[in-house]
Every structure is written in structure tokens, then in C-alpha cells.
Amino acid sequence: MNNTLSNALHTALFHWAQSQPEQPFLLAEPMCSYQQAANYVGALATVLQSTKRTAIWLEKNNHYVLAILASLTARSAYVPIDAKQPAARVSLILGDAEVDTLIVDSTHLTQAIALQSEYPNIRIIEISKTGASTPNITSFNWFKHIHTSYKKPKVSFDNNDLAAILFTSGSTGRPKGVKLSVKNLLHFINWCQQSLSLSSTHRFLNIASFNFDLSTFDLFMSLTVGGSLYVTSEDVVKQPLLLANILKEQKINVMYTVPSLLNLMNRIALWQQAQVLSLTHIIFAGEVMPKSCLRTLNDNIQHCRFFNFYGPTETNVCLAYSITDEDIISDGAIPIGTPFGDSQVQLVGEDNVEIPQLEGAIGELVVRGSCVTPGYCNEGQQSKNHQQHLHKTGDIVQFAAGKYYFLGRRDRMIKVAGFRIELGEIEARLSLHESITEVATRYCIESAKIIATYSPTNMANKPSAIELKAYCAEHLPVYMIPHRFKALSKLPKNANGKIDYPQLAKVECS
Amino acid sequence: MLNPSVETVSAKLCHFIATSYLDDDEQVAPDTPIIKLNILDSASIFDVVEFIHREFALRLPVIDIHPDNFATVAVLSKVVEHHSNKEAAL
Numbered sequence: 001m002n003n004t005l006s007n008a009l010h011t012a013l014f015h016w017a018q019s020q021p022e023q024p025f026l027l028a029e030p031m032c033s034y035q036q037a038a039n040y041v042g043a044l045a046t047v048l049q050s051t052k053r054t055a056i057w058l059e060k061n062n063h064y065v066l067a068i069l070a071s072l073t074a075r076s077a078y079v080p081i082d083a084k085q086p087a088a089r090v091s092l093i094l095g096d097a098e099v100d101t102l103i104v105d106s107t108h109l110t111q112a113i114a115l116q117s118e119y120p121n122i123r124i125i126e127i128s129k130t131g132a133s134t135p136n137i138t139s140f141n142w143f144k145h146i147h148t149s150y151k152k153p154k155v156s157f158d159n160n161d162l163a164a165i166l167f168t169s170g171s172t173g174r175p176k177g178v179k180l181s182v183k184n185l186l187h188f189i190n191w192c193q194q195s196l197s198l199s200s201t202h203r204f205l206n207i208a209s210f211n212f213d214l215s216t217f218d219l220f221m222s223l224t225v226g227g228s229l230y231v232t233s234e235d236v237v238k239q240p241l242l243l244a245n246i247l248k249e250q251k252i253n254v255m256y257t258v259p260s261l262l263n264l265m266n267r268i269a270l271w272q273q274a275q276v277l278s279l280t281h282i283i284f285a286g287e288v289m290p291k292s293c294l295r296t297l298n299d300n301i302q303h304c305r306f307f308n309f310y311g312p313t314e315t316n317v318c319l320a321y322s323i324t325d326e327d328i329i330s331d332g333a334i335p336i337g338t339p340f341g342d343s344q345v346q347l348v349g350e351d352n353v354e355i356p357q358l359e360g361a362i363g364e365l366v367v368r369g370s371c372v373t374p375g376y377c378n379e380g381q382q383s384k385n386h387q388q389h390l391h392k393t394g395d396i397v398q399f400a401a402g403k404y405y406f407l408g409r410r411d412r413m414i415k416v417a418g419f420r421i422e423l424g425e426i427e428a429r430l431s432l433h434e435s436i437t438e439v440a441t442r443y444c445i446e447s448a449k450i451i452a453t454y455s456p457t458n459m460a461n462k463p464s465a466i467e468l469k470a471y472c473a474e475h476l477p478v479y480m481i482p483h484r485f486k487a488l489s490k491l492p493k494n495a496n497g498k499i500d501y502p503q504l505a506k507v508e509c510s
Numbered sequence: 511m512l513n514p515s516v517e518t519v520s521a522k523l524c525h526f527i528a529t530s531y532l533d534d535d536e537q538v539a540p541d542t543p544i545i546k547l548n549i550l551d552s553a554s555i556f557d558v559v560e561f562i563h564r565e566f567a568l569r570l571p572v573i574d575i576h577p578d579n580f581a582t583v584a585v586l587s588k589v590v591e592h593h594s595n596k597e598a599a600l
Contacts (some may be wrong), residue, residue, distance in 0.1 A: 471550065478545075
């Protein structure tokens with residue numbers, strides 16, 4: 001029997017806490033059953049009553065998941081912040097998302113208190129095992145609550161409720177807060193439930209940051225089917241052996257990640273060591289999957305289905321494709337698939353005129369339907385299209401044999417290890433450096449490096465690359481720090497006086 | 511084979527990382543935070559592992575390929591020295 005829930009999203013927790021209270025929900029230590037998770041979430045949701053926007057700044061672990069669920073239970077949108085975000089960027093996020101409550105752990109408490117001088121109306125809640133509340137900080141003793149039977153909170157929600165605000169790179173130098181509604185999440189999760197044959201016996205792995213929309217699958221799909229979820233630490237992508245051990249020891253069945261991590265696992269031949277006999281579903285998204293990587297995966301992992309999901313944060317996932325044996329053998333590119341649910345797509349040319357979807361047609365992909373998110377939280381970044389449930393992706397795709405294939409971008413957004421980066425945001429930050437007159441960044445595909453070329457105020461006394469990297473580290477996530485810096489007395493310009501990026505690309509790539 | 515001193519390992523690693531991931535006139539110091547500054551990322555950590563294998567005939571155990579061990583060249587040099595000594599003792 002397919003004993004799963006429809007349209008439940010976070011409220012599925014309370015359903016499973018009644019029907020399978022002892023079933024493990026969160027597998028990482030300290031392990032947490034559905035009953036314990038409901039105890040924790042019910043109690044924290046009570047603390048969050050009347051909250052509208054809850055930022056969560058925790059180390060990546062089980063508490064993060066429980067804080068997200070408590071926030072949603074209180075009908076507050078969650079605003080996830082990665083543990084290692086620089087405080088300056090956190091400050092921008094708190095302001096733009098109009099956060100009223102900030103949940104932190106002891107690691108981030110000092111920084112949160114410092115931010116309170118800028119945002120005196122933000123309430124701080126510290127997740128702690130022992131702590132006591134002070135006038136400025138509410139302490140939530142999770143250890144007490146996890147063992148105390150919960151009083152089932154009144155859980156209701158409206159499909160138009162705001163569920164989350166996920167911050168991604170913004171081309172003007174300011175991070176962009178993408179709003180996700182309950183409806184957007186349900187559109188995706190309901191389709192997954194109908195299409196992926198998953199159940200409460202499945203064990204899911206969460207690798208993605210909670211600020212990355214891949215995490216919505218891990219969290220809400222495991223919850224919908226009443227399965228179990230292993231939440232990894234933020235550093236696991238740099239610790240492949242640890243990842244291999246988790247796959248093996250936790251008998252993980254479902255893994256959703258970016259191709260670059262799978263490629264890294266291939267490179268150091270960790271699949272055999274991991275004895276990944278339990279993996280039944282590997283889903284990838286966020287980057288183009290190289291065919292060689294897919295073949296190596298297929299050679300090493302038996303009886304596993306592979307899926308390619310597609311969708312910018314603004315549409316969550318809107319196209320999907322189940323990889324066939326033919327795809328593995330053939331030399332052709334891997335499709336991003338076809339739209340699902342009520343999603344519809346069309347192709348438009350540079351003039352915004354629709355291109356008929358004939359065999360081989362190429363154009364920018366425009367997505368329409370319930371998957372399209374309500375827009376951005378900053379007024380200046382709003383798009384009228386989103387109010388009409390329409391999103392222009394900026395991705396150039398080709399239509400062939402009934403499926404869509406990703407060809408490239410029409411703007412300066414890039415993906416590095418799945419992270420979406422607007423080169424303009426890096427430029428905007430670097431241009432504020434006192435020793436830089438002008439800067440242009442570009443991405444070298446061959447070397448997979450971000451290169452910043454700048455003209456210094458004084459060539460004889462230009463800053464070192466280390467100095468510029470340290471400056472970036474104060475303001476940008478680590479994956480946005482340029483790999484290389486090149487100083488030129490003048491940046492190349494085109495006839496309109498704008499930076500000549502093709503000319504810049506002629507600078508040595510490696 | 512004589513075990514390389516920790517200073518030699520450090521100097522070679524600094525040179526390799528600077529020439530591979532920075533421009534020619536840039537230098538990496540033993541205490542430069544190479545992970546935090548995105549000089550090394552997930553993939554380039556494994557380039558360094560391969561360099562250590564080529565240069566010092568040492569295969570770092572996968573368990574030690576951990577970002578904390580690559581935080582700086584100083585930390586990494588101690589890891590290399592530790593394993594070189596262990597191999598020499600066998």
C-alpha cells in the first residue's frame with residue numbers, strides 16, 4: 001500500500017508522529033524519532049507564535065530541520081542562512097527579508113547579538129541544551145522539549161502562505177531573496193510522490209545547504225512519505241570518505257546532489273568502498289551532468305535509477321527526466337526533460353517573441369504555472385512576470401524529440417559546484433575596495449575558475465591576490481571568492497565604452 | 511629515502527599552491543588560510559593530494575583528506591610529515 005500523504009508538507013510530521021511515533025525521522029546523531037521531532041517542533045512553534053519571518057542561522061544538523069518545521073508550523077516563512085555566511089551578508093539578508101525572529105546556536109550567538117544593534121526589533125532565540133533566557137535572548141531548551149510529550153499545535157496553512165525565502169546571488173551586488181510559497185513546494189513534492197515510487201522504508205540523504213532549493217526535496221519528500229533523513233554537516237562535500245561511510249552505514253537509498261560532487265566521488269573511486277548497495281535513486285540538478293560521469297556512476301552502482309531535475313530557484317524544479325539505458329550508451333547530451341504538473345514552457349527569442357516549438361528550435365526557456373514563485377523580497381528586484389506565474393529563466397535550451405536540452409546562459413550568471421553566482425555581485429563588491437578603480441569578472445569554463453581583472457588605483461602598489469581574497473571573504477560566501485586576480489592599467493572597452501568581456505576572455509584562462 | 515623535513519614540505523607545498531592557483535608573483539605563506547580564501551576548493555584539494563603523492567611518494571589516507579587538514583600549509587605539512595615518519599618506521 002502506498003501509505004503517503006498528499007498536500008501535507010510540514011504537517012505530515014504530526015501525522016506520522018501519531019501513526020508511527022517510533023520510526024526514525026532524523027538519522028544523524030542525536031537520532032530523532034517522529035514522536036521526538038513532533039515534541040521539539042510543537043514546543044518551538046509555540047515560542048514562534050505570531051512570528052512572520054524566521055531566519056535560521058545554525059550549523060547544518062538536525063536542529064536546522066526542526067527549526068524549519070517549527071517555523072512553518074507557526075505559519076512563519078523560514079529564511080535559511082548558511083553557517084559560514086559572512087556577518088555583513090547576513091545583515092543584508094535580515095533587512096531585505098524583513099526578518100522578525102532569528103534562531104541561532106551557541107556558535108552564532110555572539111554575531112547575532114552584534115547584529116541586534118542594527119536590528120533592535122529582531123528577537124533572538126538560542127537553541128541550547130541548558131541555557132537560560134535573558135531579557136534579549138530567548139533560550140529554547142531542546143533537550144527538555146524533545147523528551148516532553150507535545151501538545152499538538154493547531155496546524156493549518158494556506159497554499160498562498162509564504163514558506164521560505166532563499167537568498168541567491170544578485171547581479172547588482174545585493175543578494176536576491178527568492179520567495180517560495182507553500183503552493184510552489186506542494187506542486188513539486190506532490191509530483192515527486194506520484195512519480196518516484198518512494199515510501200516510509202526509504203532513507204534519504206540531505207547534502208545540500210538549506211538555502212539551496214535542492215534541500216526542499218530532501219526535507220519535504222522524506223516527511224511526506226514518512227521516511228528517514230540523514231542531514232550531513234556543511235563540510236561533507238570536502239570529506240568524500242565521510243560521505244562514503246554515511247552512504248554505507250546509513251544504508252542510504254535516495255541521494256539528491258550536484259553532478260560535481262558525484263564526479264568527485266568518481267574521481268577518487270569511492271563508490272566501491274562505500275558498497276552503495278542500498279542506493280535506489282540518484283537525482284542530480286544544478287549543473288550539466290557530463291556523460292562520462294553518468295557512465296562511471298552507472299558502472300559502479302547497480303540497480304539504481306538516475307534522474308535529471310531542472311529548475312532555477314524561481315521555479316523550484318519544473319522539468320524532470322528519468323535517465324534511460326539508451327542515454328547511458330549514446331553520446332548525445334542528457335536532456336533536462338519535460339515539464340511536469342501544471343508547468344508549461346515556451347521558447348522566446350532575443351526579441352521576446354515566442355519561437356514555435358518545432359524540432360531543433362532554440363530559445364530562452366520561459367516557465368509558467370504553479371511552480372513559479374511569487375517573486376523577490378526586495379521591491380527593486382520584483383518582476384511583473386512573477387505575478388502572472390511566469391518566469392524567464394535566462395537559460396537557452398533546445399527542443400528535440402519531445403524533450404528540452406540545456407545549451408547555456410544568456411546573461412552573466414554562472415554555476416560553480418551547483419552554486420548560482422552572479423558575476424555582477426562579485427564586481428559590485430570588489431569595486432568598493434579602496435585600491436580598485438574598475439573591475440570585471442569572468443568565468444573560465446576550461447579551468448572552472450572565476451577570474452577578476454581590475455585596474456588598481458596605483459599599479460606600483462597594487463593589492464596582492466591574498467589581500468583581495470581576504471577582503472572578499474569578509475563580504476561574500478567562500479564559493480564566490482575569485483580564484484585569480486589580474487591587474488591591468490585599463491580594462492578593455494567596446495565602442496559603447498562598456499567592458500569588452502570577449503576581449504577579456506582572451507586573457508590566459510588557466 | 512630520507513624523510514623530507516617539515517620545512518621542506520611546507521616550502522614545496524607553498525610553491526605548488528601559489529603557482530597552481532595564484533599568479534606568478536603571488537606567494538602563499540604557511541599560515542595563509544587556503545580553504546577560507548577559496549585558494550583550494552573541493553576539487554583542487556585532490557590535486558594537492560596527487561602532488562603530495564608525486565613529490566613525496568606518499569599516499570595520504572583518504573580519512574585524512576579532510577578540510578581541517580588543508581586549512582593552511584603549516585597544518586598540511588605536519589600531516590605529511592606524520593605519515594612520512596610512519597612509513598619510514600615500517
